[in-house]
Amino acid sequence: MKKIITILAIETSCDETAASVLQASPDGFEVLSDIISTQVRTHAKYGGIIPEIAARMHIENMIPIVNQALKKAKKKPTDIDAIAVTGGPGLITSLLVGVETAKSLSVAWNIPLIKVNHIEAHICSSLVSKNQDEIKSLLPALALVVSGGHTELILMNDFGKYKWIGGTRDDAVGEAFDKVAKMLKLGYPGGPAISALAEKYSPGKLSPEITLPRPMINTGDFEMSFSGIKTSVLYNWNKSRQGKKLKKAMAHEFQEAVTDVLVYKTASAIKEHKVKSLLLGGGVAANKVLRRKLENAVNEIPGVELSMPEIKYTGDNAVMIGVVAYFQYLNKDFCEVKNFRPDPNWEVT
């Protein structure tokens, strides 16, 4: 087996069309290209992702983006050792575009195809900057995956070996941000909008006092709930005069409440399961308050390392798909083109 592997990775599970060429070896990963076309501006008009539009845009963008990824990496199809693609979870209409493209290229170029789980890729998104020895020293790890569709605490014993230990029982964190942003008329996507407003909040005599609940924080397990915080925002907001100062205070307290719950549950899980590291991943991993609180919490637990992805790898991207694919390649975990259908609800554990 070759020591250095060149992978073309494709990701279309939601509203980003992405392709990347990366070289992987025991010494680490080299990202040769990382091309993303985001549709967020288009979908912002509708306050969320419209599946039919997303699928059409994926189809338009897919081949140009694969071509750009190859060109920027200065690689020809014959240089590629494997094609990796997100097989789920995600929106079925979006997943289909990437999967069918990867299948076609795999047949046309006669190279193996690797089906990657999108959540596993978020779990591993911070590992792109590490070599194999460094990665091994992080295991067993606890992963916190936070995005628009997911909020999960997952134990990772090794690549492909995951155990779900907790997560949201209702809304995902990113979804709660989006919905609260909609209530406060802050636009879409909600996360950045709420964070920006929350930063402008300054406590003091002139600011309204708002206290939102921290649901399930004392349940002693790793289950979370964000729907109740959302309901509480709605209730407090609707009975108020809906002024600008209250809006700032609400955005601030909402972000505090959500991150308090996430960090408390995550820290408890680290201690109980005696892991060596915490791996953070997913779109909400870009949230500065969450990153800061996690840093503080993990610092207080001796012997535990915090591995956070660069901001550019928090949202959906193809690089993280390539990272997971490398480890599947080493295990010869290839998939058959004929029977491969994307699975919108594919669970990693």
Next chain:
Amino acid sequence: MKRILINSEEETTALAQHFASTLKGGEIVLMTGDLGAGKSFFVRALANSVGVKKRINSPTFVLMKVYNVEKQIFKKIVHVDAYRVETDDLLNVGLDEYLDDPEAVIFIEWGEKIEDFLTKNDYIFQKIDISITGLSSRVISI
């Protein structure tokens, strides 16, 4: 339609459980009510009461989630969220496969969005509306 006054999550759970016992399969239930009213909570309570072991979390992101049900007359619960989308999008992600399935019970949140389509195509549906009257009090019309 009956209007039921609810004062706690437990009462909603009891109502959902009772509603589950009336289902035979093939029902389409349109759920209406504001953000945070408890539409998802109702569906989750109902699914749990008929023994669904999987986590029933929000379908907002993937638009539709399907849960298998054992030991009931109906075999599947289909949980749909039309919050962000229109009827065509729901059909694109495969709702049409379940609309004619006599073993599936379909709950569609923000169901008012698909009401016209169902009426035009002669589907029979029922409605559950939840309105917020206080932090934990609701009026459920069923």
